Amino acid sequence: xxxxxxSQYSEEFEVNMGPQHPSTHGVLRLMLRMNGENIVxxxxxxxYLHRAIEKICENRTYAQCIPLLDRFEYVTSMASEEVFVxxxxxxxxxxxxxRAEYLRVIMLEFNRIASHLxxxxxFSLDLxxxxxxxxxxxxxxxxxxxxxxxxxxxxxxxxxxxxxxxxDIPEDFLPLxxxxxDTFQHRIDDYEAILxxxxxxxxxxxxVGIISKDIAVNxxxxxPVLRASGVKWDLRRDDPxxxxxxxxxxxxxxxxxxxxxxxxxxxxxxxxxxxxxxxxLDQLPQGDxxxxxxxxxxxxxxxxxxxxxxxxxxxxxxxxxDGSTKPYxxxxxGGSFCHTQLIPAIAPxxxxxxLVATFASLDVILPEVDR
Amino acid sequence: MADHDSILKLLTERFPGKVSALELTPxxxxxSVEAASIxxxxxxxxxxxxxxxxxxxxxxxxxxxxxxxxxxxxxxxxHKHMLTIKTKVDRIxxxxxxxxxxxxxxxxxxxxxxxxxxxxxxxxxDLRRFLLPDDWDQGNPMLRDxxxxxxxxxxxxx
Amino acid sequence: xxxxxxxxxxxxxxxxxxIVTTSLEKVLNESRASSLWYLLFGTACCAIEMMCAGAxxxxxxxxxxxxxxxxxxxxxxxxAGTISHxxxxxxxxxxxxxxxxxxxxxxxxxxCSGGPFYYDSYAVLKGVDKIIPVDVFLPGCPPRPxxxxxxxxxxxxxxxxxKLQDWSSDRRG
Numbered sequence: 001x002x003x004x005x006x007s008q009y010s011e012e013f014e015v016n017m018g019p020q021h022p023s024t025h026g027v028l029r030l031m032l033r034m035n036g037e038n039i040v041x042x043x044x045x046x047x048y049l050h051r052a053i054e055k056i057c058e059n060r061t062y063a064q065c066i067p068l069l070d071r072f073e074y075v076t077s078m079a080s081e082e083v084f085v086x087x088x089x090x091x092x093x094x095x096x097x098x099r100a101e102y103l104r105v106i107m108l109e110f111n112r113i114a115s116h117l118x119x120x121x122x123f124s125l126d127l128x129x130x131x132x133x134x135x136x137x138x139x140x141x142x143x144x145x146x147x148x149x150x151x152x153x154x155x156x157x158x159x160x161x162x163x164x165x166x167x168d169i170p171e172d173f174l175p176l177x178x179x180x181x182d183t184f185q186h187r188i189d190d191y192e193a194i195l196x197x198x199x200x201x202x203x204x205x206x207x208v209g210i211i212s213k214d215i216a217v218n219x220x221x222x223x224p225v226l227r228a229s230g231v232k233w234d235l236r237r238d239d240p241x242x243x244x245x246x247x248x249x250x251x252x253x254x255x256x257x258x259x260x261x262x263x264x265x266x267x268x269x270x271x272x273x274x275x276x277x278x279x280x281l282d283q284l285p286q287g288d289x290x291x292x293x294x295x296x297x298x299x300x301x302x303x304x305x306x307x308x309x310x311x312x313x314x315x316x317x318x319x320x321x322d323g324s325t326k327p328y329x330x331x332x333x334g335g336s337f338c339h340t341q342l343i344p345a346i347a348p349x350x351x352x353x354x355l356v357a358t359f360a361s362l363d364v365i366l367p368e369v370d371r
Numbered sequence: 372m373a374d375h376d377s378i379l380k381l382l383t384e385r386f387p388g389k390v391s392a393l394e395l396t397p398x399x400x401x402x403s404v405e406a407a408s409i410x411x412x413x414x415x416x417x418x419x420x421x422x423x424x425x426x427x428x429x430x431x432x433x434x435x436x437x438x439x440x441x442x443x444x445x446x447x448x449x450h451k452h453m454l455t456i457k458t459k460v461d462r463i464x465x466x467x468x469x470x471x472x473x474x475x476x477x478x479x480x481x482x483x484x485x486x487x488x489x490x491x492x493x494x495x496x497d498l499r500r501f502l503l504p505d506d507w508d509q510g511n512p513m514l515r516d517x518x519x520x521x522x523x524x525x526x527x528x529x
Numbered sequence: 530x531x532x533x534x535x536x537x538x539x540x541x542x543x544x545x546x547x548i549v550t551t552s553l554e555k556v557l558n559e560s561r562a563s564s565l566w567y568l569l570f571g572t573a574c575c576a577i578e579m580m581c582a583g584a585x586x587x588x589x590x591x592x593x594x595x596x597x598x599x600x601x602x603x604x605x606x607x608x609a610g611t612i613s614h615x616x617x618x619x620x621x622x623x624x625x626x627x628x629x630x631x632x633x634x635x636x637x638x639x640x641c642s643g644g645p646f647y648y649d650s651y652a653v654l655k656g657v658d659k660i661i662p663v664d665v666f667l668p669g670c671p672p673r674p675x676x677x678x679x680x681x682x683x684x685x686x687x688x689x690x691x692k693l694q695d696w697s698s699d700r701r702g
Contacts, residue, residue: 020619026571027619048572049616050502051611051646054513055650055651059524074574074577091397121580135585138584138585138586141585141586154578220426220427220476300396303395305399305428318444324527328433329431331429331431338479341476504615520651522651523649525649
């Protein structure tokens with residue numbers, strides 16, 4: 001990597017990147033202090049998608065909050081519903097039927113795959129490869145079909161509710177899901193055949209944007225970013241929620257913490273998620289899919305922080321209840337928030353094209369940052 | 372690996388009178404701390420070999436109408452335990468020491484609380500406009516009694 | 530015959546080929562409508578559906594639509610997602626950077642009216658038509674890729690009806 005030392009022939013200048021730059025995946029704005037093509041200092045400016053979801057949640061009942069939570073993290077809406085519902089259920093000590101837990105796990109893991117497919121597509125698009133994008137979105141459409149036949153929506157599902165799920169799966173869900181799980185493992189081989197050992201891809205990703213273990217932990221990175229830096233930390237295993245302790249799965253980790261490691265961790269995670277879905281489909285019990293709740297839901301006074309392992313890391317929700325129908329305070333925590341904060345720490349010395357690759361590999365989505 | 376009781380015991384004995392155990396529903400390991408000793412506490416949490424709590428999940432502000440409560444969620448990736456730390460500051464002109472130099476991740480969390488609740492974080496290097504527009508002039512929107520542009524309160528459901 | 534069959538033409542066979550006589554307006558409009566390049570600009574959830582519309586199953590390319598990263602090369606802008614008050618000046622700037630004639634589709638509830646953030650969000654612009662002129666409003670949260678295609682067909686129909694003398698530079702504010 002080139003050192004960012006002032007040269008006698010050049011002077012430093014500022015480059016504004018965003019908030020509508022295609023490679024910022026939304027509306028992040030970066031002010032880059034440049035020396036030639038090397039970054040001296042990067043300052044992110046956020047808030048371009050601040051929608052005051054936390055404030056609105058204080059103004060709505062618990063059931064009305066769930067659709068808003070869909071828009072908090074729309075690439076894995078199921079997870080953002082789950083984290084809110086999990087916190088609420090812990091507050092009110094609601095029992096969830098077994099079948100509902102399994103349905104949640106199936107949806108969550110499918111959604112993780114869908115999210116990693118979006119990552120893989122846009123990541124390769126940012127590196128200049130269009131083919132993987134088309135491949136990934138093709139498989140993602142099949143998952144969207146499964147979601148749509150269950151919840152009626154492609155992106156914002158409002159499916160996971162307090163005390164269970166909104167609907168049972170339709171009859172033809174299981175055969176289609178099985179078929180997807182069986183074919184998908186070979187599809188991942190296809191993506192890897194295009195990318196993993198591709199020399200251009202390696203040149204753009206190997207040893208680019210290294211995030212050391214210390215920096216990752218200190219900046220509260222989580223999820224694939226933390227695991228790529230070599231920390232074996234997965235909330236599904238280390239702080240189990242729902243029924244994740246019943247499934248067998250590996251936690252892939254990287255060694256160096258470079259862009260390639262983060263790519264590889266996500267690809268491995270898709271394989272693992274696929275296996276979790278397969279196990280959940282096999283074990284899926286019969287029974288109720290939701291518990292009967294009172295028409296007006298009032299959890300007792302209390303507070304709870306629930307956290308789950310989302311595709312982008314630790315997603316947390318802190319709910320404070322004052323015993324009324326509306327939450328007193330909802331705080332949302334997304335992995336992207338901390339990953340955006342990493343940029344000023346790792347960008348200095350980097351080339352601007354490497355920043356694009358690194359930022360894409362962090363898989364930041366902005367609504368999770370701005371809320 | 373320290374469990375619930377031993378964490379609380381360790382902390383209350385180390386900081387007598389400053390840190391006290393909290394009972395929350397549903398049950399969780401929680402302590403309340405005086406705002407003045409927050410840096411001391413975090414230095415201990417990070418450096419203590421028994422705790423090694425250097426992973427900051429988030430910092431939350433809560434407007435309790437007579438004071439602002441600041442909640443820190445901190446956990447240890449090694450020992451796999453989690454701690455909730457609560458502290459109180461004044462509602463108007465509240466001040467608390469920044470912990471950004473101990474855990475860098477606190478930087479943005481504190482900036483957010485500063486902007487939305489108006490709590491001043493002393494020694495924070497970078498308290499600039501964060502989520503709100505640059506020309507924002509309507510105060511701190513997350514306060515409970517805030518009433519500004521475009522905000523309609525929903526009726527209470529009975 | 531493809532495009533020629535859609536135009537009012539007079540054709541005359543001459544040795545070695547055909548001479549086609551038609552109106553310039555029709556030819557220009559037909560070709561513009563068949564190559565609407567859109568600006569790759571999305572803010573929130575709708576951007577994912579916009580990506581899906583451009584990808585494998587829905588395949589926008591068959592409308593002659595292809596994304597451009599720069600507003601200076603784009604004819605059509607999807608305002609895909611929530612526009613906050615902080616973002617609003619940027620959207621206006623982007624619109625002004627686009628070359629004329631330019632078209633705007635307000636995609637999704639947020640861009641049409643503020644959507645789910647209408648009543649109690651202090652930060653969201655309640656409808657993108659408050660800052661830039663909009664040609665097609667497309668409701669939905671988010672709209673399906675099929676509806677996005679219908680919105681594009683509506684824009685194409687609009688383009689095909691335009692008169693040559695209307696192309697003055699300040700026509701659309």
